[in-house]
Amino acid sequence: MTPPPRAAASASLSVVDNAGDMSAASAEHVASNEPLLKVRELDKHFGPVQALYHINLDLPSGQVTALCGDNGAGKSVLTKCIAGIYQPDHGQVFWEGQPVHIRAARDASRLGIETVYQDLALADNLDIVQNMFLGRERLRNRLLDEDNMERAAKETLASLRVTTVRSIRQPVASLSGGQRQSVAVAKAVMWNSKLVIMDEPTAALGVVQTKMVLDLIKRLRDRGLAVMVISHNLNDVFEVADRIAVMYLGRVVVQDQTSSFDRQSVVEYMTTGGLGRSGGRRTQES
Amino acid sequence: MADVPKRADLAEVPPEQAPDLTAAPEAIQAEVPPELVAQTLGEYVRAYAARIRAGESGVLPVIAAMLAIVIVFEVVSPNHLFLSAGNLVNLFQQSAVFMVLAMAEGFALILGEIDLSIGFVGALGAAVTVQLVQPQTTNWPWPAAVAAGLLVATVFGLIQGTLITRLRIPSFIVTLAGYLIANGLFLQVLLLGPFSGYPNLAGFSDNLKVIYNLMWGSIDPTVSWIATAVVVLGLGLLIYLSDNRRRRSGLVAPPTSLTLIKIGLIAVVAVVVVLICNTNRANIGTLEGVPWVIPIVLAVLGVWTVLLQRTRYGRYVYAIGGNPEAARRAGINLSIVRTVAFGLCSFTAGIGMLLYASLLNGMSNNVQGGQYVLYAVAAAVIGGTSLFGGRGKPLHGVLGGLVIGGIYNGMFLVGLSFQWEYIVTGLVLLGAVTIDSLSRRGSASGSVTRV
Numbered sequence: 001m002t003p004p005p006r007a008a009a010s011a012s013l014s015v016v017d018n019a020g021d022m023s024a025a026s027a028e029h030v031a032s033n034e035p036l037l038k039v040r041e042l043d044k045h046f047g048p049v050q051a052l053y054h055i056n057l058d059l060p061s062g063q064v065t066a067l068c069g070d071n072g073a074g075k076s077v078l079t080k081c082i083a084g085i086y087q088p089d090h091g092q093v094f095w096e097g098q099p100v101h102i103r104a105a106r107d108a109s110r111l112g113i114e115t116v117y118q119d120l121a122l123a124d125n126l127d128i129v130q131n132m133f134l135g136r137e138r139l140r141n142r143l144l145d146e147d148n149m150e151r152a153a154k155e156t157l158a159s160l161r162v163t164t165v166r167s168i169r170q171p172v173a174s175l176s177g178g179q180r181q182s183v184a185v186a187k188a189v190m191w192n193s194k195l196v197i198m199d200e201p202t203a204a205l206g207v208v209q210t211k212m213v214l215d216l217i218k219r220l221r222d223r224g225l226a227v228m229v230i231s232h233n234l235n236d237v238f239e240v241a242d243r244i245a246v247m248y249l250g251r252v253v254v255q256d257q258t259s260s261f262d263r264q265s266v267v268e269y270m271t272t273g274g275l276g277r278s279g280g281r282r283t284q285e286s
Numbered sequence: 287m288a289d290v291p292k293r294a295d296l297a298e299v300p301p302e303q304a305p306d307l308t309a310a311p312e313a314i315q316a317e318v319p320p321e322l323v324a325q326t327l328g329e330y331v332r333a334y335a336a337r338i339r340a341g342e343s344g345v346l347p348v349i350a351a352m353l354a355i356v357i358v359f360e361v362v363s364p365n366h367l368f369l370s371a372g373n374l375v376n377l378f379q380q381s382a383v384f385m386v387l388a389m390a391e392g393f394a395l396i397l398g399e400i401d402l403s404i405g406f407v408g409a410l411g412a413a414v415t416v417q418l419v420q421p422q423t424t425n426w427p428w429p430a431a432v433a434a435g436l437l438v439a440t441v442f443g444l445i446q447g448t449l450i451t452r453l454r455i456p457s458f459i460v461t462l463a464g465y466l467i468a469n470g471l472f473l474q475v476l477l478l479g480p481f482s483g484y485p486n487l488a489g490f491s492d493n494l495k496v497i498y499n500l501m502w503g504s505i506d507p508t509v510s511w512i513a514t515a516v517v518v519l520g521l522g523l524l525i526y527l528s529d530n531r532r533r534r535s536g537l538v539a540p541p542t543s544l545t546l547i548k549i550g551l552i553a554v555v556a557v558v559v560v561l562i563c564n565t566n567r568a569n570i571g572t573l574e575g576v577p578w579v580i581p582i583v584l585a586v587l588g589v590w591t592v593l594l595q596r597t598r599y600g601r602y603v604y605a606i607g608g609n610p611e612a613a614r615r616a617g618i619n620l621s622i623v624r625t626v627a628f629g630l631c632s633f634t635a636g637i638g639m640l641l642y643a644s645l646l647n648g649m650s651n652n653v654q655g656g657q658y659v660l661y662a663v664a665a666a667v668i669g670g671t672s673l674f675g676g677r678g679k680p681l682h683g684v685l686g687g688l689v690i691g692g693i694y695n696g697m698f699l700v701g702l703s704f705q706w707e708y709i710v711t712g713l714v715l716l717g718a719v720t721i722d723s724l725s726r727r728g729s730a731s732g733s734v735t736r737v
Contacts, residue, residue: 106617121615123608125676126601134605135616143596150537169538 034097035060036226037082037113037195042091044077051077053250055091058243059195064217064227065255066237069247070270075230078247079197082228083115084108114188115197120180124173128165129153131172132187156186160219164212178209185216195226202236214240234263248273327543347721348669348685351714355689359696367699372567375577378559379501379645381691382579386586386638387658388665388683388690393631395666396594396607397624398675399457403446403464404662405655407632408639410472411439413649415640416485419493423479428493436636442468443632447625457628465656473651486648500582501644504575507564513581514560522549579641583684586637590630590680603627607676638662664715665690672722689714 035058042055052074059065069075080086082093084102092099095111102108108115122131129146132153138145153168162182165175172180181201188196201217202210217240220227231237237244238258245255246269253273268275359368367373387404394401415435418426426434446464450457476483487498505513526549532539540548563576594600602623605613614620642658643649662683663673669686671678690711697707 105615117615119611121609121612123605123612123676125604125608130601130605131612134601134612135618137598137601139598143592144598144601147532147535147537151535154537167538 033060036096038094038097039078039082040092040094042078042081042088042093044081044086044088051250052081052088055252057245057252057255059226059228060243061194061226062221062224063242064221064229064240065243065245066241066258067228067230067245067247068232068234068237068266068270072249073247073270074250075247076199079115079199079228079230082108083113083197109191109193112192112194113197114191114193114195116181116184116188116199116201118199118203120184122172122180122184125171127171128157128168128175128183131183132156132190134187136191152190153186156190157182159223160186160189160216162186162216176209177205178212181205181209181213182216185213185220189220189225193225195228196220197228197230199230200232201229202231202233210236234266237266238263246270326541327547330541330544345670345682345685347718348682348689351668351689352685352692355692355696359692359699363696363699364701368696370567371562371565373695373699374562375567377688377691377695378563379577379579380695381687382501382583383638383642383645383658383687384661384665384690384694385583385684385687386641387635387662388669388671388687389586389590389680390631390634390638390683391659391662391666392590392671392678392680392683393603393627393634394457395663395671395673396603396675396678397627398607399450399624399628400663400673401443401446401457401461401628401631402659403442403461403468404631404635405639405653405658406465406468406472407439407442408635408637408658409642409649409653409655410442410468410475411435411437411632411636412639412643413472413475413485414438415497416487416643416649417475417478419487419491419497420479420481420485421489421491421494425491426493428496431493432497432640435640436633439636439639440629440633443635444625444629446632447628450628451621451624465659469655472653472655476649476651484648484650487644488647497640497644498647499578499644501577501579501641503578504563504573505578505581507575510560510564510576514556514576518553518556521552525549579644582637582641586634587680587684590634594680599623599626604676609676635662660715661690661711664711664718667722668714668718673719674722686718 037057037059039055039057042052042057043050044052055074055078057065057078067075067078077086081088082102084105084107087103093102094100100107100111102111102113123134126134129150133149138148138152140148150168157163157165157168160182162179165179165183172183175183185196185198185201198217201213205213214236217227217229221242229237229241241258243255244258244261244266245252246266247253248269251273254269265275356369360366387408390404390408391401412435415431418424418431418434419428442464446457446460449455449460473483476485479485487494526545529539529542529545533542539545559580560576563580564574566572566574568574594603602613602618605616605618606620606623610620613623639653639655639658642653646653665686666678666683667673667686668689669682669684671682671686693710693714694707697710
């Protein structure tokens, strides 16, 4: 796959300091094992309603971070702040160690952040290739370069081992739920993204299809991407996540390696924001 | 998928192409277009049959409708006049107006909208053209007059599109208002000049003749043959080379036999049409050759097919028709794409009604602009364009226009009056819409069972 031109992208972003020296920064980022994305002291309110309080969150490369929380805990607002849909009021976002302002969805995708929303945003009447390239079609002589796009789409799907579709020229309407999710993920991965955010990826799926999507998430991790999965389903979370962050009433109350949690403790954090008894765990990391 | 237990009925499928076990195999087979999965002609025929059984009939209903029209009218028309060369050329000429108007309406339908105004907006543009070429008054050269007429229609469409997208008024209402306004403006334009509301194309001015010849002029038979050969060979070579290239690089492509059949079909249709047109169809003297209107319609078909199927703009039109939210998130500017589509719709309608003016040899207040919109919608839907958005091609307008033209022409031959023509056309439209919504329901329920 020939990567789409991205060289100019980082320059046009508002990197607050040290803008010229991106390569040194990424070298340092690799050396120091800095998380790909760091959120620090992020606040967001809508009128009088404080949706996010002092959020601290790390999303390291090559790891799946599960974001758990009850309805209204602020998961979606936090996701949208990272994806550039909302602007945070205070706080900073660091990308590969550099402070950045993500002002629009376009900025996020220039950095390499792609979001797979729950409704997937696929056009049913278009085929898989057409959906994967929607809005970023490749041209030759001002006409669509279908051969080039089909080859690239095929390679991406093969690299994710999405092999169950009969033809990549079939309309998305004829795909199963798991296949649609796979296409949406492949669409996100296509653009050399480094962070993929997935909103409830297994919510509407059956057992076999859920397994298919979870395998796909593991493959993204194995390719070195940072993955953030928003999920209510603790089975999926424990199956796939390397790290778990729990939100409660607009705060990230805990984040740590999956091994230091069990179901009971995650549920307790989700419902009460802390561990009442017995657990003895810290309520705030970092 | 390797650790998923195999079901017995899938055991013979090699594991590397094992289908998604969560999907019903027969439903998948029915919904995937056969040319995408078939490796041989036999497989193609079987896949096609499965699709028809599942209600995805494609262009089959329109072909069946055409056959029915031909058989019925050939049998009942006096002296079996229906299939005579003279009548068939006449039928092409009448259908041309429906075809171009249906291609115009296609832009709105693919977006999931509707444009009720195209009959009178096109008529307004055509009236402007017919007025401007009149030697007694303005006497504009015909290219300028045609451009001015098409510009008027296009601007009207762009204004409607702007109101629909910026003010978010439903297209049904905006174009209903546009229908009335264009009707009034059209009648007003007819009153200009010393023609008592009936500017016509009779006269010795070259500019008048060119407009008249759009519909009534013919190409020399020899030239017709040469041009047909060039077009068919060129198109055939293009299709063959492109399919071949895709096959060799392992991309999705139909089997060679299917490519050849497709090219053969195009050649046969072209040869038959030219043969019919090159027959002397005059009662006295000679009248032969392909009418100019046929290459004009084919040019509109070709340009709009390339625009819709091979450019970014066309891709966005389909994406908006299929899922506007997905298009918006992909960074597509919905307002601009929609507004331009309404402009293109009115522009094409301008071409269609200019052909109508040529057919009528002028413009008059008898032009049934409202009637023609309904015929245009009917033709597009009969051809296979969906009223619900996202599906449709310019070719559908041409096929549907031929059906509507066939009914119109046949009923006239038989001597049935207009009321019967309306009733029959209405019934055909109802049938086409029923097929459209049934196939839509069928595929929708199919998807739901597999989510």
